Amino acid sequence: MTHEKHDGSAVSVLGLGQMGTRLAQAFLAAGHATTVWNRGAVKADALVTQGAVRARSAGDAVVASPLVVVCLPDYATVAEVLGPVAAGLRGRTLVNLTSGTPEDAVRTAGWAAGHGADYLDGAAMSGTRLVGRAEALFVLSGSADAFARHRAVLAGLGNATYLGADPALAPVYDTALFGLAWGALAGFHHAAALAGAAGVAPADFAAVATGHMPFVASLMTDHARQIADGRFPDDDGTVAVHTAAMEHLVETSSAHGIGTQVPRLITDLLEQAVALGHGADGIAAVSRVIGGGEGDV
Numbered sequence: 001m002t003h004e005k006h007d008g009s010a011v012s013v014l015g016l017g018q019m020g021t022r023l024a025q026a027f028l029a030a031g032h033a034t035t036v037w038n039r040g041a042v043k044a045d046a047l048v049t050q051g052a053v054r055a056r057s058a059g060d061a062v063v064a065s066p067l068v069v070v071c072l073p074d075y076a077t078v079a080e081v082l083g084p085v086a087a088g089l090r091g092r093t094l095v096n097l098t099s100g101t102p103e104d105a106v107r108t109a110g111w112a113a114g115h116g117a118d119y120l121d122g123a124a125m126s127g128t129r130l131v132g133r134a135e136a137l138f139v140l141s142g143s144a145d146a147f148a149r150h151r152a153v154l155a156g157l158g159n160a161t162y163l164g165a166d167p168a169l170a171p172v173y174d175t176a177l178f179g180l181a182w183g184a185l186a187g188f189h190h191a192a193a194l195a196g197a198a199g200v201a202p203a204d205f206a207a208v209a210t211g212h213m214p215f216v217a218s219l220m221t222d223h224a225r226q227i228a229d230g231r232f233p234d235d236d237g238t239v240a241v242h243t244a245a246m247e248h249l250v251e252t253s254s255a256h257g258i259g260t261q262v263p264r265l266i267t268d269l270l271e272q273a274v275a276l277g278h279g280a281d282g283i284a285a286v287s288r289v290i291g292g293g294e295g296d297v
């Protein structure tokens, strides 16, 4: 793709909802000249007082910068907004931080290529409050050249992580990490309720629990290696031992009037692993129940 010289701002943000506004604020805070556009113009007012340039139309916003960031409710809206102004994308990079499916990402990447634009699909993983801080994770995939070219500007959003050339990777990671976060949060809510039944304040429990998370994170690294190797050493206990321990958690929860949904889900996974002959294996053998092709039993 040819890359024209652009004399306007460094980045344009189209869609100034909760997320788009935070994106524009982060670019401004990082010192990048930023052009903004929103369907309802009033949402740009505060950003203009913070130094943003208001574009009069989506088309003007597109041609104002070499980097065009769009954050709208869904891909149908992206097509509705960008379709009529697609010619302006030629030679620019489109970064789409709208939530969607892998199929949406691949289709939009093809559409952008057809209009002479580089494309990065992306997802904001850390809500709106952290945007602009180093711990705010953004996953991006698509054109490696475009990511390299705009890396410094994208870093203004936080931890902008490039996943690879396949535009589908960003939505895949988006949904996978969403599930991971919810798995951890479901475990937390169950644990906090159990501790609460013993009179422990949620904040006191959270202080200890968050200190325990680096250990849990280290297990993910270990388990990833074991999944790749297809071998499940029992360094952290066997599936059979954990099944018995998890049944105690179900019983203790019931005895305290706490919901048993979370430990029953885990007991179910462990029992399936036992039924598949993994009782004497390490606990990462549950991966064979979920993703290892051995299926439900």
Ligand SMILES: NC(=O)c1ccc[n+]([C@@H]2O[C@H](COP(=O)([O-])OP(=O)(O)OC[C@H]3O[C@@H](n4cnc5c(N)ncnc54)[C@H](OP(=O)(O)O)[C@@H]3O)[C@@H](O)[C@H]2O)c1
Pocket: 015, 016, 017, 018, 019, 020, 038, 039, 040, 041, 043, 071, 072, 073, 074, 077, 080, 081, 097, 098, 099, 100, 124, 125, 127, 128
């Ligand atoms: N908010 C979060 O915490 C969060 C976190 C991760 C990912 N995301 C993703 O970010 C994307 C945007 O979310 P959001 O929370 O910013 O949404 P939002 O606050 O509801 O804002 C939606 C934006 O889209 C615009 N819009 C809606 N329909 C439009 C149309 N037909 N034409 C032009 N503009 C239109 C709205 O403009 P008007 O002001 O004119 O209505 C508004 O600026 C979504 O895909 C969401 O899943 C959000």
